[in-house]
Amino acid sequence: MDRADQRMDEIMGRLLRTGVVLAAVFVLAGGGVYLARHRTPVTNYGVFQGEPEELRTVSGIFHEALALHGGGLIQLGLLILIATPIARVAFSVVAFLYQRDWTYVVVTLIVLGLLVYSLLGGHG
Amino acid sequence: MNTIEFTSLIGLGALVAGFLGALTGLGGGVVIVPLLTLVFGVDIHYAIGAALVSVIATSSGAAAAYVREGYSNVRVGMFLEIATTVGALVGAMLVLHLRVSIISIIFGVVLLGSAYSSIKEHSHSIADLGPDRIATWLKMDSTYPTENGLESYHVRGVPQGFGLMFVAGVLSGLLGIGSGAVKVLAMDKAMKLPFKVSTTTSNFMIGVTAAAGAGVYLARGYIDPGLAMPVMLGVLAGSLIGARILARAKVKVLRMVFSGVIAVLAVEMIYNAVK
Numbered sequence: 001m002d003r004a005d006q007r008m009d010e011i012m013g014r015l016l017r018t019g020v021v022l023a024a025v026f027v028l029a030g031g032g033v034y035l036a037r038h039r040t041p042v043t044n045y046g047v048f049q050g051e052p053e054e055l056r057t058v059s060g061i062f063h064e065a066l067a068l069h070g071g072g073l074i075q076l077g078l079l080i081l082i083a084t085p086i087a088r089v090a091f092s093v094v095a096f097l098y099q100r101d102w103t104y105v106v107v108t109l110i111v112l113g114l115l116v117y118s119l120l121g122g123h124g
Numbered sequence: 125m126n127t128i129e130f131t132s133l134i135g136l137g138a139l140v141a142g143f144l145g146a147l148t149g150l151g152g153g154v155v156i157v158p159l160l161t162l163v164f165g166v167d168i169h170y171a172i173g174a175a176l177v178s179v180i181a182t183s184s185g186a187a188a189a190y191v192r193e194g195y196s197n198v199r200v201g202m203f204l205e206i207a208t209t210v211g212a213l214v215g216a217m218l219v220l221h222l223r224v225s226i227i228s229i230i231f232g233v234v235l236l237g238s239a240y241s242s243i244k245e246h247s248h249s250i251a252d253l254g255p256d257r258i259a260t261w262l263k264m265d266s267t268y269p270t271e272n273g274l275e276s277y278h279v280r281g282v283p284q285g286f287g288l289m290f291v292a293g294v295l296s297g298l299l300g301i302g303s304g305a306v307k308v309l310a311m312d313k314a315m316k317l318p319f320k321v322s323t324t325t326s327n328f329m330i331g332v333t334a335a336a337g338a339g340v341y342l343a344r345g346y347i348d349p350g351l352a353m354p355v356m357l358g359v360l361a362g363s364l365i366g367a368r369i370l371a372r373a374k375v376k377v378l379r380m381v382f383s384g385v386i387a388v389l390a391v392e393m394i395y396n397a398v399k
Contacts, residue, residue: 009194016184016331023181024360031353035128042130043350045160048167050345057343074349075342078356081180082338085331092202103262107203111332114209118216118339 008095012088019084023077030065030073037070058119086115127350134164135354142182142362147369148379149323150242150386151330152359153179153301154235158389161228162396166351168224168231172300173346176338178359179302183330185360186367195324197317200264200279204289204310208333211293216340218298228397231299235390238305239383253316258282268321277318284314297337302330 054060055075064072089112096104125133137159138152145152153175160171219227259265259279267274288310292303304326311322341347 006194009196009198012198020181020184020360024357027353027356030349031131031357034350034353035131038127038350042125042127043348045164045166045170045348045351048169051348052345055349056345056347071349074353075347078177078338078342078347078349078352081177081184081356082335082342084184085180085335089202089205089332092198101263104199104202107206111202111205111209114206114213115332115336115339118209118213118336119343120339 015088023081026077027074030070034070131354135358138355138358139362142359143366144382146363146366148382151302151304152363158393162392169346170348170351173341174352174355176300176334177352178356179334180331181356181360182363183327186327195268195320196328197266197321197325201325201329205329205332207286207289208293209336211290212297212333212336215294215297216337225397228393232390232394235386239386241305242379243383252278253280254278256280268318280316281314285310293333296333304330
């Protein structure tokens with residue numbers, strides 16, 4: 001492994017760690033708000049109903065999180081968590097571009113495209 | 125039971141699952157779904173959504189450490205991620221159409237398989253079979269740190285590995301698990317990577333695979349904040365504690381016990397589905 005690869009690995013490691021910590025902070029904060037306000041009996045999870053629109057679209061989640069609703073903050077944390085591996089792949093595209101490794105620029109772009117498609121898949 | 129008690133109990137269960145998962149190398153995700161469905165009576169769709177989110181957290185946390193040590197092969201991982209992400213998308217779409225009983229049976233069978241593979245002795249092919257045309261073209265051959273300094277290795281069997289990775293992706297998207305066992309199988313057996321490189325590259329890939337499935341789950345409303353919150357935080361904390369004491373622990377007995385627990389859960393899931 002050459003030095004460029006090694007440096008790339010180090011930045012990737014830091015990126016992953018930051019993403020997880022940031023996600024955990026939002027989920028924890030959202031959890032606090034959620035538990036403080038949610039004193040009613042436990043939600044019935046035995047029957048699948050699906051989440052409401054505002055907790056399953058990117059724009060809806062941002063809206064709910066800005067309103068400081070517990071559920072919205074938790075979903076924002078989870079969105080950051082899902083975005084962390086995606087950011088890692090996006091970073092790899094740049095790193096392979098820098099190395100002029102065209103084969104892997106294409107490979108990582110394909111993976112990135114699939115991931116973005118997955119996040120937006122609900123609207124398609 | 126009020127919401128705080130319910131959340132605490134699930135968080136505690138997830139903590140133990142993450143702890144044992146990290147110690148035994150089986151991952152915490154595998155027991156989350158049976159725990160939530162069998163013990164807490166949660167619908168399997170919510171359970172899968174919460175489990176998959178926790179898989180991203182542990183995988184990214186662990187990968188951050190491994191990547192820096194220079195074990196994981198980024199090129200192999202990236203290339204195979206094409207197969208796992210396509211597989212995960214297919215798996216996540218399948219969840220929408222398959223009956224709950226069918227998903228439970230597949231889950232049970234996969235659980236039995238992972239319990240079996242974790243207790244049987246691994247035989248590793250150490251012989252380097254020399255360069256391979258496809259792997260050379262994809263610049264996959266690399267080095268990894270050993271006691272005698274950096275050692276180089278050749279990668280083989282790219283098409284077979286790619287095929288197995290697609291299966292791993294489908295299982296991940298369908299069941300909300302990391303399917304690390306299938307990933308390691310693909311790299312260790314089919315592609316002849318050194319075992320340590322296989323396990324760490326697998327961990328590195330799990331996050332991306334799970335993100336592909338989780339994106340679909342989130343958009344379809346499978347990820348409930350009240351449920352995913354204690355599961356994600358519990359598994360993450362448990363796996364961090366597990367990774368800390370991993371070096372000092374005698375995991376052989378523990379792995380047998382944990383595999384036994386998984387096997388029992390697997391049988392119960394299948395029984396409940398067939399009943």
